[in-house]
Amino acid sequence: VPHDPPSLPAHTGDTVQSIHPAEGYLKYLKFWFWIVLFSTDIVFTIATIAAVIAVCAAGVWWVSLFIIPPALVIIVVPDIIAYIAIHLKYDTMWYVMTDRSIRIRRGIWIIHEVTITFENVQNLKVQQGPVQRHFGIANLIIETAGAGSSHGGKHGATTISNQGVIEGVSNEVASQLRDRMLQRLRTTKSAGLGDEEREPST
Secondary structure, three states: OOOOOOOOOOOOOOOOEEEOOOHHHHHHHHHHHHHHHHHHHHHHHHHHHHHHHHHHHOOOHHHHHHHHHHHHHHHHHHHHHHHHHHHHHHHOOEEEEOOOEEEEEEOOOOOEEEEEEHHHEEEEEEEOOHHHHHHOEEEEEEEEOOOOOOOOOOOOOOOOOOEEEEEEEEHHHHHHHHHHHHHHHHHHHHHOOOOOOOOOOO
16 A cells, blocks of 8 residues: 555645545445445354254254355455455545646556546536535535536437546645645636736746
Protein backbone atom coordinates (compact mmCIF):
# COMPACT_ATOMS: atom_id res chain seq x y z
CA VAL A 1 0.00 0.00 0.00
CA PRO A 2 1.47 3.40 -0.95
CA HIS A 3 1.98 5.40 2.24
CA ASP A 4 2.31 8.78 0.52
CA PRO A 5 -0.40 10.67 -1.39
CA PRO A 6 -0.06 10.91 -5.18
CA SER A 7 1.74 13.90 -6.66
CA LEU A 8 0.09 16.46 -8.90
CA PRO A 9 1.85 19.02 -11.10
CA ALA A 10 1.41 22.55 -9.78
CA HIS A 11 2.66 26.01 -10.64
CA THR A 12 4.99 27.81 -8.28
CA GLY A 13 2.93 29.37 -5.54
CA ASP A 14 -0.08 27.10 -6.03
CA THR A 15 -1.61 25.49 -2.98
CA VAL A 16 -1.40 21.69 -2.94
CA GLN A 17 -3.73 19.90 -0.52
CA SER A 18 -3.63 16.14 0.13
CA ILE A 19 -6.85 14.71 1.55
CA HIS A 20 -7.54 11.27 3.00
CA PRO A 21 -11.02 9.93 3.82
CA ALA A 22 -12.16 10.60 7.38
CA GLU A 23 -11.96 7.92 10.07
CA GLY A 24 -15.75 7.88 10.01
CA TYR A 25 -15.54 6.44 6.49
CA LEU A 26 -13.69 3.38 7.79
CA LYS A 27 -16.38 2.96 10.45
CA TYR A 28 -19.01 3.36 7.74
CA LEU A 29 -17.44 0.58 5.67
CA LYS A 30 -17.21 -1.69 8.71
CA PHE A 31 -20.85 -1.00 9.56
CA TRP A 32 -21.97 -2.43 6.22
CA PHE A 33 -19.40 -5.22 6.53
CA TRP A 34 -20.96 -6.45 9.79
CA ILE A 35 -24.46 -6.26 8.35
CA VAL A 36 -23.52 -8.35 5.29
CA LEU A 37 -21.40 -10.66 7.48
CA PHE A 38 -24.29 -11.42 9.82
CA SER A 39 -26.78 -11.88 6.96
CA THR A 40 -24.65 -14.33 4.97
CA ASP A 41 -22.99 -16.21 7.81
CA ILE A 42 -26.27 -16.92 9.57
CA VAL A 43 -27.61 -18.52 6.37
CA PHE A 44 -24.53 -20.75 5.92
CA THR A 45 -24.53 -21.67 9.61
CA ILE A 46 -28.18 -22.71 9.57
CA ALA A 47 -27.61 -24.71 6.36
CA THR A 48 -24.60 -26.47 7.91
CA ILE A 49 -26.47 -27.35 11.11
CA ALA A 50 -29.40 -28.67 9.08
CA ALA A 51 -27.06 -30.83 6.98
CA VAL A 52 -25.34 -32.26 10.07
CA ILE A 53 -28.68 -33.06 11.72
CA ALA A 54 -29.87 -34.75 8.52
CA VAL A 55 -26.84 -37.05 8.20
CA CYS A 56 -26.93 -37.89 11.91
CA ALA A 57 -30.62 -38.77 11.66
CA ALA A 58 -29.79 -41.02 8.72
CA GLY A 59 -27.28 -42.90 10.88
CA VAL A 60 -24.21 -41.75 8.93
CA TRP A 61 -22.92 -39.26 11.46
CA TRP A 62 -19.36 -39.64 10.16
CA VAL A 63 -20.37 -37.75 7.00
CA SER A 64 -20.60 -34.63 9.13
CA LEU A 65 -16.81 -34.76 9.46
CA PHE A 66 -16.67 -33.95 5.74
CA ILE A 67 -19.31 -31.22 6.01
CA ILE A 68 -18.17 -29.12 8.95
CA PRO A 69 -14.55 -28.25 7.91
CA PRO A 70 -15.46 -27.00 4.39
CA ALA A 71 -18.41 -25.10 5.87
CA LEU A 72 -16.14 -23.34 8.37
CA VAL A 73 -13.78 -22.38 5.54
CA ILE A 74 -16.67 -21.00 3.48
CA ILE A 75 -17.95 -19.01 6.46
CA VAL A 76 -14.70 -17.69 7.93
CA VAL A 77 -12.20 -17.17 5.09
CA PRO A 78 -14.30 -14.75 2.97
CA ASP A 79 -14.94 -12.68 6.11
CA ILE A 80 -11.21 -12.33 6.78
CA ILE A 81 -10.51 -11.38 3.16
CA ALA A 82 -13.34 -8.83 3.12
CA TYR A 83 -12.16 -7.27 6.39
CA ILE A 84 -8.62 -6.87 5.05
CA ALA A 85 -9.98 -5.47 1.77
CA ILE A 86 -11.89 -2.79 3.69
CA HIS A 87 -8.69 -1.53 5.32
CA LEU A 88 -6.81 -1.69 2.01
CA LYS A 89 -9.55 0.30 0.30
CA TYR A 90 -9.42 2.95 3.01
CA ASP A 91 -5.62 3.11 3.05
CA THR A 92 -5.29 3.50 -0.74
CA MET A 93 -7.80 6.33 -1.19
CA TRP A 94 -6.30 9.79 -1.64
CA TYR A 95 -7.44 13.09 -3.09
CA VAL A 96 -4.92 15.77 -4.09
CA MET A 97 -6.10 19.24 -5.11
CA THR A 98 -4.22 22.21 -6.53
CA ASP A 99 -5.52 25.57 -7.74
CA ARG A 100 -6.20 24.09 -11.18
CA SER A 101 -7.18 20.43 -10.76
CA ILE A 102 -7.92 17.54 -8.43
CA ARG A 103 -6.61 13.98 -8.61
CA ILE A 104 -8.61 11.04 -7.24
CA ARG A 105 -6.71 7.84 -6.44
CA ARG A 106 -8.33 4.63 -5.30
CA GLY A 107 -7.93 0.91 -5.74
CA ILE A 108 -6.84 -2.19 -3.84
CA TRP A 109 -4.86 -4.45 -6.14
CA ILE A 110 -4.76 -2.04 -9.09
CA ILE A 111 -4.42 1.65 -8.30
CA HIS A 112 -6.62 3.92 -10.42
CA GLU A 113 -5.96 7.65 -10.71
CA VAL A 114 -8.24 10.23 -12.33
CA THR A 115 -7.33 13.89 -12.74
CA ILE A 116 -10.07 16.48 -13.24
CA THR A 117 -9.21 20.04 -14.28
CA PHE A 118 -11.54 22.69 -12.89
CA GLU A 119 -12.28 24.25 -16.29
CA ASN A 120 -14.05 20.98 -17.20
CA VAL A 121 -16.25 20.95 -14.11
CA GLN A 122 -19.94 21.61 -14.78
CA ASN A 123 -21.55 20.91 -11.43
CA LEU A 124 -20.68 20.15 -7.82
CA LYS A 125 -22.93 18.58 -5.22
CA VAL A 126 -22.56 17.11 -1.77
CA GLN A 127 -24.28 13.74 -1.28
CA GLN A 128 -25.06 12.33 2.14
CA GLY A 129 -27.36 9.50 3.18
CA PRO A 130 -28.70 8.87 6.70
CA VAL A 131 -25.98 6.34 7.56
CA GLN A 132 -23.27 8.67 6.25
CA ARG A 133 -24.78 11.48 8.31
CA HIS A 134 -24.53 9.30 11.42
CA PHE A 135 -20.79 8.82 10.83
CA GLY A 136 -20.25 12.48 9.95
CA ILE A 137 -19.12 11.91 6.36
CA ALA A 138 -20.28 12.89 2.90
CA ASN A 139 -19.42 12.44 -0.79
CA LEU A 140 -18.56 15.32 -3.09
CA ILE A 141 -19.71 14.56 -6.65
CA ILE A 142 -17.92 16.36 -9.48
CA GLU A 143 -19.74 16.39 -12.81
CA THR A 144 -17.47 17.19 -15.71
CA ALA A 145 -18.02 18.71 -19.16
CA GLY A 146 -20.25 16.58 -21.33
CA ALA A 147 -22.07 15.19 -18.30
CA GLY A 148 -25.83 14.95 -18.43
CA SER A 149 -28.67 13.50 -16.45
CA SER A 150 -31.68 13.70 -18.76
CA HIS A 151 -34.03 10.85 -17.95
CA GLY A 152 -36.99 9.71 -20.00
CA GLY A 153 -36.23 11.59 -23.21
CA LYS A 154 -38.07 11.29 -26.51
CA HIS A 155 -37.40 7.57 -26.71
CA GLY A 156 -36.93 6.99 -22.99
CA ALA A 157 -33.14 7.29 -23.33
CA THR A 158 -30.97 8.09 -20.37
CA THR A 159 -27.69 10.00 -20.50
CA ILE A 160 -25.23 8.91 -17.82
CA SER A 161 -23.16 11.64 -16.20
CA ASN A 162 -19.36 11.64 -16.23
CA GLN A 163 -18.47 11.96 -12.59
CA GLY A 164 -15.62 12.02 -10.19
CA VAL A 165 -16.54 11.12 -6.63
CA ILE A 166 -14.65 12.18 -3.53
CA GLU A 167 -15.85 9.60 -1.02
CA GLY A 168 -15.91 9.51 2.74
CA VAL A 169 -14.60 12.96 3.66
CA SER A 170 -15.91 14.75 6.73
CA ASN A 171 -18.82 17.16 6.39
CA GLU A 172 -16.52 20.11 6.97
CA VAL A 173 -13.97 18.99 4.37
CA ALA A 174 -16.69 18.29 1.78
CA SER A 175 -18.04 21.83 2.18
CA GLN A 176 -14.55 23.35 2.07
CA LEU A 177 -13.64 21.46 -1.09
CA ARG A 178 -16.89 22.46 -2.80
CA ASP A 179 -16.46 26.13 -1.87
CA ARG A 180 -12.83 26.16 -3.01
CA MET A 181 -13.69 24.53 -6.34
CA LEU A 182 -16.56 26.97 -6.90
CA GLN A 183 -14.17 29.84 -6.24
CA ARG A 184 -11.71 28.46 -8.77
CA LEU A 185 -14.52 27.97 -11.30
CA ARG A 186 -15.59 31.60 -10.92
CA THR A 187 -12.00 32.73 -11.39
CA THR A 188 -11.61 30.59 -14.50
CA LYS A 189 -14.81 31.85 -16.10
CA SER A 190 -13.99 35.49 -15.38
CA ALA A 191 -10.46 35.21 -16.80
CA GLY A 192 -11.20 32.90 -19.75
CA LEU A 193 -11.21 29.13 -20.10
CA GLY A 194 -8.03 27.80 -18.51
CA ASP A 195 -6.39 31.26 -18.43
CA GLU A 196 -6.55 32.16 -14.77
CA GLU A 197 -5.16 35.53 -13.87
CA ARG A 198 -1.84 35.29 -12.08
CA GLU A 199 0.47 37.70 -10.38
CA PRO A 200 3.27 38.71 -12.77
CA SER A 201 6.50 36.94 -11.98
CA THR A 202 9.55 39.04 -11.23
